[in-house]
Amino acid sequence: MERRQLEYFLAVAEHESATAAAAQLHVAQPTISVALRSLEKEFGGQLFERTSIGLALTAAGLALLEPARQVLRDFAVAQESVRDVLGLAAGHLDIVAVPAVAAGWLLEALVGFRRAYPQVGVRVYPETDDNAIAAEVRSGRYNLGLTVSSPVTGQLTSQQVGTQRLNALLPPGSSDASEPIGVDELAAMSLVTMHPSLSTSRRWLETQLNQRGTSPNIRIELGSTEGIMPLVTAGAGYALWWTPMMGSDIGECVLRPILPSLERPIIMSHRSGALSPATEAFLKIVGTDAANTTSHVTK
Template sequence: MDFRQAEVFLAVVEHGSLGKAAIARRLTQPAVSQTIRALERDFRTPLFHRVGSGLVLTPAGEAVVKPARQILRDLATARASVAEVSGAPSGTLELAAIYPVFEQPLIELIGAFRRDHPGVTVRVTEPDNEEVLLQQVHEGRVELGFCHLPTAGPHDVPGLTTHVIGRTELCVVMPPHTRPDLPDPLPFAEIPDLPVVAAPGGAVARLAVEERLRAAGMRTRLGVVTANRSMQIPLVLAGTGMAWTGRRSADLAEVRGAVVRSLAPPISLPQALMHRPGHLAPSARALRDLAVQRASTA
């Protein structure tokens, strides 16, 4: 499978049809069809099942997805390495981040990187939870991933290189009408029975909080679930419920009228930067080194 075949194959995977993949790749539908047939001849097995008007992967096709993404990522890394030798790094650096894992520090990190590497475009996506993020890094969809790690246990992630570069102290942020005489720090057993503005299930911060709540004989009563974490504080301020967030976001929410408390006992989650082992594109290597350097001097 060469680079062009990998591009076409992944376009069909993403769009679920030959026609939509052809439009996305600016090709004719017969050209896309011929490419898929050629791959199936090479692999000697069907890669897609036709279901209705669309296509779904066969088990063999699912096995091809990761190598295809690896081909595209390796070529992008090679191009970036050549660009570095020829002059300043350029191209696009793909990141995934569970925001606000790093809150302002992540913004400042990207800002400092862009000042040093103005020719590089940084694209940041926000997966629903850490499990999705790790899969994206494993598969080469992104070069670097920023997320929380569980508080307990080893911090090495199988198959990835992991750098712990900070910690997030979780706070509870409550609507402005919440009674102001709550103790600070706030024991879990005394947290008001309010609905929660929560991240999707599986998020490390949510799991850590729910574990502490269960230990205190309480449970989460969901009000809103949103993968868009930037909506959490506005929803709390609108009276929708309470949320668990980092100290910086909590401080900003308090200025806007929210009732904020530290937790007792505290929850402090390791912040990690992760990438696949081996050679990184120059731009990814530069951002990783900058993050590690900043963590060592913090």
């Protein structure tokens, strides 16, 4: 079994197509097919089966998925460590995060990290589900995961690195900007929000109001955060807003804390065991005690 074969396998698994995988990896499609047949011969069974929409993993393919990711991740750790000692490269850092954390705490952390290690490539991926983030980090797809709850797994090292607080973002001209606003008052106001599967803040508000025998007055439900600020600015309603939030100018809108207050932890997780130099460097920058003091990333 070779590293390249596993790369081809993972690309086909992701795209459900040998043709799409070949295009992504810039190789000929027959090269992918030959590599997969070689893997299947080595394992003694099929890794993919053809369906009406493409190639799907068999039970054997599913069993190989996470180990293959971890093999490639371990290879990258070894490669980056050696290259860094030789002064050839500093590697990269893949982070998956809850969107509100990615737009707040993580941006602040990346400012300091990029200042200290400008040669390290960083890629940030959004994910709204904490359990999915934990699973992806555990599988080796990402170096670090940022969630708002502790992952339920013994295979990750996790610790709190920050806190976020929930506020109400009100249209321009709203009064009492410095005073908290109660959830009962919010129940009577029009809410601009996202689907509950995409918004932990909406789920929290619904729980609070349901306990009081009422529910949010949802007027506009969006599939992403992009339209929230313009709609609130136009007076369409209020929105739920986590702070700190970098890169988000609220303009003339009014931000008020909510009572009862909701503060949630920001939890950073990584696989237990050996870490890449770039991961160790990031942990050191954000002040966690998980960083290895013998990190070889060169500033």
